[in-house]
Amino acid sequence: MKPLRRMAAILLRQFYLIRGSPARLLPLFVWAAVDIVLWGFITRYLQTIAPSGFNFTPALLGAVLFWDFFTRVMFGVTTTFLEDVWSRNFLNLFATPLSIWEYLSGLVLSSIATSTVGLVVMLALAMIAFGLSFFVYGLALIPFLLVLFLFGIALGVFAVGAVLRYGPAAEWFVWPIPAVLSPFAAVFYPLSTLPGWMQHVSHLLPPSYVFESMRTILAGGPVSWPGLLWSISLAVLYILLAGWFFARIYHRAIRTGLIARYSAETLS
Amino acid sequence: MALDSRPVQEPSIPKVLSVTDLHKTYGQTVAVDGVSFEVGRNQIVGLLGPNGAGKTTIINMILGVLKPTAGTIRVEGLDIARHRRQTLERTNFAAVYTPLPGNLTVYQNLRFFGMLYGVNDPSQRITELLAQFDIERFRHTKCGVLSSGEQTRAGLAKALLNRPHLLLLDEPTASLDPAAAMDIRQRICEFAAQEAVGVLWTSHNMYEVEKVCDRVLFLSHGKTLLEGNPKTLPREYGKQTLEELFIAVAREPLTLGGPVA
Numbered sequence: 001m002k003p004l005r006r007m008a009a010i011l012l013r014q015f016y017l018i019r020g021s022p023a024r025l026l027p028l029f030v031w032a033a034v035d036i037v038l039w040g041f042i043t044r045y046l047q048t049i050a051p052s053g054f055n056f057t058p059a060l061l062g063a064v065l066f067w068d069f070f071t072r073v074m075f076g077v078t079t080t081f082l083e084d085v086w087s088r089n090f091l092n093l094f095a096t097p098l099s100i101w102e103y104l105s106g107l108v109l110s111s112i113a114t115s116t117v118g119l120v121v122m123l124a125l126a127m128i129a130f131g132l133s134f135f136v137y138g139l140a141l142i143p144f145l146l147v148l149f150l151f152g153i154a155l156g157v158f159a160v161g162a163v164l165r166y167g168p169a170a171e172w173f174v175w176p177i178p179a180v181l182s183p184f185a186a187v188f189y190p191l192s193t194l195p196g197w198m199q200h201v202s203h204l205l206p207p208s209y210v211f212e213s214m215r216t217i218l219a220g221g222p223v224s225w226p227g228l229l230w231s232i233s234l235a236v237l238y239i240l241l242a243g244w245f246f247a248r249i250y251h252r253a254i255r256t257g258l259i260a261r262y263s264a265e266t267l268s
Numbered sequence: 269m270a271l272d273s274r275p276v277q278e279p280s281i282p283k284v285l286s287v288t289d290l291h292k293t294y295g296q297t298v299a300v301d302g303v304s305f306e307v308g309r310n311q312i313v314g315l316l317g318p319n320g321a322g323k324t325t326i327i328n329m330i331l332g333v334l335k336p337t338a339g340t341i342r343v344e345g346l347d348i349a350r351h352r353r354q355t356l357e358r359t360n361f362a363a364v365y366t367p368l369p370g371n372l373t374v375y376q377n378l379r380f381f382g383m384l385y386g387v388n389d390p391s392q393r394i395t396e397l398l399a400q401f402d403i404e405r406f407r408h409t410k411c412g413v414l415s416s417g418e419q420t421r422a423g424l425a426k427a428l429l430n431r432p433h434l435l436l437l438d439e440p441t442a443s444l445d446p447a448a449a450m451d452i453r454q455r456i457c458e459f460a461a462q463e464a465v466g467v468l469w470t471s472h473n474m475y476e477v478e479k480v481c482d483r484v485l486f487l488s489h490g491k492t493l494l495e496g497n498p499k500t501l502p503r504e505y506g507k508q509t510l511e512e513l514f515i516a517v518a519r520e521p522l523t524l525g526g527p528v529a
Contacts (some may be wrong), residue, residue, distance in 0.1 A: 006384050009381075013372070016380070094361075097357045
């Protein structure tokens with residue numbers, strides 16, 4: 001029970017912070033909502049000028065929604081960690097019985113809560129305002145969300161490990177990660193559009209399987225279940241690697257004293 | 269506050285804290301060099317020394333946020349390297365340089381840390397501590413807007429949340445006026461006496477050290493230079509006051525010599 005309570009403490013702390021701060025509450029859904037509105041109208045415009053009857057709504061707006069969900073999951077992990085950076089709370093936090101695995105699980109719990117808020121708002125807007133129906137993806141919707149969730153967690157944990165290693169200024173490193181990955185993840189275009197070397201990178205990114213499958217389904221093709229299973233396995237592998245990376249960075253910080261003097265950024 | 273009336277420690281009961289041959293080096297720099305000491309139940313031990321002597325480094329190692337290069341640290345017989353969770357469940361600390369997060373209220377902070385320390389019935393415990401440190405009126409005030417003295421009280425409330433067996437206090441009264449410092453000292457000593465706690469206390473205020481500590485260790489350049497009763501130690505080394513002894517240790521540790529016969 002105690003490990004669960006310690007994980008729940010991280011979630012509760014985030015709840016306290018969000019409840020008392022519009023600056024934390026609004027970003028949970030405002031940027032996602034802006035994206036849906038922007039791409040909703042772009043989709044509507046493309047629908048009017050497209051020569052054939054191709055339905056852009058699930059292909060483009062759906063892709064935006066999925067990618068935003070992945071981004072919210074990743075930022076859910078990193079933002080919860082950054083709260084401890086911003087409030088210089090490492091010494092108080094890591095001198096408690098909290099283990100790093102409980103801490104990481106607390107970050108994930110917090111991310112589930114915050115990304116769910118964003119997902120619900122995006123779904124509501126996309127369905128009500130722009131007529132996006134998720135039934136078109138069928139049962140594949142479940143692995144789509146699962147892959148994006150798992151990969152978001154993996155990247156979030158990797159990013160917080162990097163910030164822990166390089167100090168508070170490394171926060172800049174966190175925010176552009178989704179933008180850097182998006183061309184390789186083939187969010188808006190088929191993988192075959194990319195040059196060979198980029199396709200090799202894409203095959204290592206679980207979201208690329210989601211977006212390829214999504215387009216295949218919309219084109220009337222069959223779902224590639226082995227491909228989705230592979231992407232889930234890949235995402236789980238990345239979570240394990242990210243956890244291992246964070247643990248290494250944490251133990252290094254304990255050895256060098258960085259946890260106790262984190263604002264110094266480096267002790268070398 | 270002299271705590272002479274505290275019961276004598278049973279030899280069979282493990283010490284609250286046992287530090288044995290502790291070393292910490294950063295590359296070529298030696299921060300802690302073979303320090304050993306014990307803290308018993310009902311005992312307040314002062315860790316003294318000039319800035320950079322290694323006091324905070326030792327406290328960080330006891331808290332498990334800094335790995336020793338060599339040596340062992342045991343809390344009630346448990347090695348912190350192998351039993352981190354169990355030892356930290358019975359340990360807590362307050363330090364002037366580690367205030368509670370300013371963006372949470374006093375209650376929210378205590379609730380959060382109460383859950384991390386596995387406190388049973390945290391609401392009841394928080395109410396007790398808010399009353400004990402006279403900060404009930406700040407229950408729903410963000411810690412960041414409290415005065416230094418109020419923040420110190422909130423930090424001490426956090427430090428006592430889990431009724432620690434070992435309490436580490438790193439300059440707990442450093443930012444307080446004399447009246448507030450006296451009040452805080454009194455409250456800590458009351459808690460230590462009631463709960464049979466072992467306390468490790470660092471301070472640069474020698475008046476305070478003499479008042480509260482049963483025993484002191486003088487550190488210089490990471491080594492224990494002197495150890496003894498703060499009331500008798502100055503005379504043993506031919507000094508009038510503890511402050512005079514401190515200055516001698518800080519300025520010329522090598523010329524201090526042995527005890528005066």
